[in-house]
Structure formats: C-alpha cells, structure tokens
Amino acid sequence: MSIPILEMTMKMGLMGKLVIVIMIILSLVSWAIILNRMFALKKIAAANSLFRGKYDRMQNFTDLEKMSHMELGAPMGQLARVTAAEHRRIIDDAQSHRGVRDWSFFLDSQFTMAKDHIESAFTGIIATFDKGIFILATISSIAPFIGLWGTVWGIMNSFYEIGNQGSASLPVVAPGIAEALITTIVGLAVAIPALFFYNYCAQKAERAADEMEEFKDVAVVRLKREIFSAFYSAAPAQNYTGAQNSTQANTYRPGN
Numbered sequence: 001m002s003i004p005i006l007e008m009t010m011k012m013g014l015m016g017k018l019v020i021v022i023m024i025i026l027s028l029v030s031w032a033i034i035l036n037r038m039f040a041l042k043k044i045a046a047a048n049s050l051f052r053g054k055y056d057r058m059q060n061f062t063d064l065e066k067m068s069h070m071e072l073g074a075p076m077g078q079l080a081r082v083t084a085a086e087h088r089r090i091i092d093d094a095q096s097h098r099g100v101r102d103w104s105f106f107l108d109s110q111f112t113m114a115k116d117h118i119e120s121a122f123t124g125i126i127a128t129f130d131k132g133i134f135i136l137a138t139i140s141s142i143a144p145f146i147g148l149w150g151t152v153w154g155i156m157n158s159f160y161e162i163g164n165q166g167s168a169s170l171p172v173v174a175p176g177i178a179e180a181l182i183t184t185i186v187g188l189a190v191a192i193p194a195l196f197f198y199n200y201c202a203q204k205a206e207r208a209a210d211e212m213e214e215f216k217d218v219a220v221v222r223l224k225r226e227i228f229s230a231f232y233s234a235a236p237a238q239n240y241t242g243a244q245n246s247t248q249a250n251t252y253r254p255g256n
Contacts, residue, residue, distance in 0.1 A: 013157060016179040019150035023143065023186045030139045030194040033132045037201045044129065044208050047074035052215065055080060060226055061087050075125045075208075076215050082121040083219040086114035090227055107227065115220060122216050129205040133198060140195035147187015154180030 051074040054067060061084040064072065071077055090110045097106070158176030165172050 013153075013179065015153045016150055016183055019146060019153075019183045020186060022146055023183075023190050026139050026143055026146075026194075027190045030136055030190065030197075033135055034193070034197040034201070037131075037133060037205075038197075040131075041129070041201065041204045041208060044075055045204075047071075048076045048208070048211060048215075050074065051077045051080075061222075075212060078125055079118065079121055079212065079216060080219060082118055083114075083223050086117055087223055087226060090114065091230060094231070103231070107231070111224060111227075114223060118216060118220060122212060126209040126212050129208050130202060133201050133205065136194045136198035136201070140191045140198055143191035143194065144187045147183050147185075147191075150183025150187070151180040154178070154183065 047070075051067075051071050054071065055076065058064070061080075064077075064080060064084050067077070072081060090107075093110065094106070154176045156176070157179065158173040161172045161176060
C-alpha cells in the first residue's frame with residue numbers, strides 16, 4: 001500500500017529533505033520538553049498539595065522532623081526547611097549574644113536577614129518550574145519560517161522547471177508545488193503544538209510559583225509568630241529581656 005505523501009517526500013530535492021529533517025529534530029525536542037514539563041509540573045503540584053496539608057496542621061517547626069523525606073522534598077518542603085533553619089539561627093543568636101540591649105532592633109535585624117535568605121531560596125526553587133519552556137517558544141517561532149523556506153524553495157523549483165522545459169504542465173510543476181506544500185504543513189505541525197504547550201506549561205508554572213509565593217508569606221508569618229512566642233511567652237513583654245530556650249522551656253536573659 002503506497003502512501004502518497006511519503007512518496008512525494010522521498011522524491012523531494014535535497015533542500016526539501018533537509019527542511020523535513022530539521023523539522024523532525026525540532027519536533028522530537030519539543031515533545032521531549034512537553035512531556036518532561038507536564039510530568040514535572042504535575043509532580044510539583046501533587047507534592048506541594050500533600051505537604052501543605054500537613055504543614056497547616058503543624059504546631060511548630062519541630063514538627064517538620066516528623067515528615068518523610070519525600071514530603072520535605074516538595075518545593076514547599078524545601079522552603080519550609082529553610083524557614084526552620086532561620087528559626088533555629090535566630091534562637092541560637094539570641095542565646096549567644098548576651099550584650100544585646102535593644103531586643104526590638106535585634107529582632108528586626110534578624111527578621112530582615114531571615115526574609116532575605118527565604119527570598120533567595122524561593123527564587124532558586126521556582127526558577128526550575130519553567131525550565132526549558134522558553135525552547136518551546138523558540139521552536140514555535142522559527143518552525144513556520146523554516147517551513148516557509150521550504151515553501152519558497154519548492155515554488156522556485158517549479159518556476160525553474162517551467163523555464164527549463166518550456167511547459168507549465170502538471171508533471172512539470174507538481175514536484176515543486178508538492179515540496180512547497182509538504183514543508184509548509186510540516187512547519188505548522190511542529191509550531192502549533194509547541195506554541196500550545198508553551199502557553200499551557202507557562203500557565204501551570206506561573207500558578208505553581210504563585211502558590212509558592214503565598215506559602216512563603218505564610219512561612220514568614222509563622223516564623224515571626226514562633227520567635228515572638230519563644231521570646232515573650234514565659235514572661236510579660238515589658239519585663240522580658242531575653243530569648244526563651246525552647247528545649248528546656250526556661251527564660252533566657254542576657255547575662256544569665
């Protein structure tokens with residue numbers, strides 16, 4: 001059983017075949033990226049959903065130690081671990097800096113540093129969400145033009161044959177016209193899925209990044225709440241001059 005389009009493709013000139021080969025390579029690259037990003041973004045969404053459900057039920061940052069490695073491996077889990085590390089750092093700094101006189105300034109400075117560290121970690125994490133997606137945009141832009149190159153080349157061949165043979169009959173112009181149409185179709189067949197899935201994956205990545213940003217704000221609020229609780233829960237705020245040792249449940253005061 002003969003397939004006309006395959007027969008016409010095999011009869012194409014060198015330039016037409018080169019265009020087809022380039023299109024096949026671009027198509028394979030684009031579909032590899034599409035499948036990779038769709039799987040990765042779906043995995044990110046599922047992992048974040050699972051982690052967020054447990055995070056919202058946490059009493060304090062020490063509960064993170066009870067979570068599995070897979071749960072903490074979620075993007076939100078990674079950001080939560082950074083926040084927990086900042087929590088421990090602030091407590092440790094409060095216990096080691098005995099000469100602090102202005103604890104309001106101390107806490108404000110510590111929260112600023114913690115927020116900068118969390119923001120840096122957040123930027124690094126979400127940077128992987130749209131990894132490789134820009135290649136889809138590039139392919140969707142250049143594929144039609146490569147196809148157009150084949151189109152123009154095929155039309156040129158047809159006019160060349162008309163002038164060479166002095167006839168505009170169908171057998172003379174058909175090969176060039178077929179080459180032009182096939183390269184045009186292949187160019188569109190590569191560009192359309194690439195453009196569609198670029199928009200789809202970009203929207204999914206942006207949504208995941210927005211959820212991460214919302215979680216980052218929640219984590220910072222929890223950090224401040226737990227730090228203030230550690231500083232002020234054991235004594236009235238107006239008489240409190242130190243930080244609470246959370247492991248021994250004792251009040252730390254500079255100079256003790």
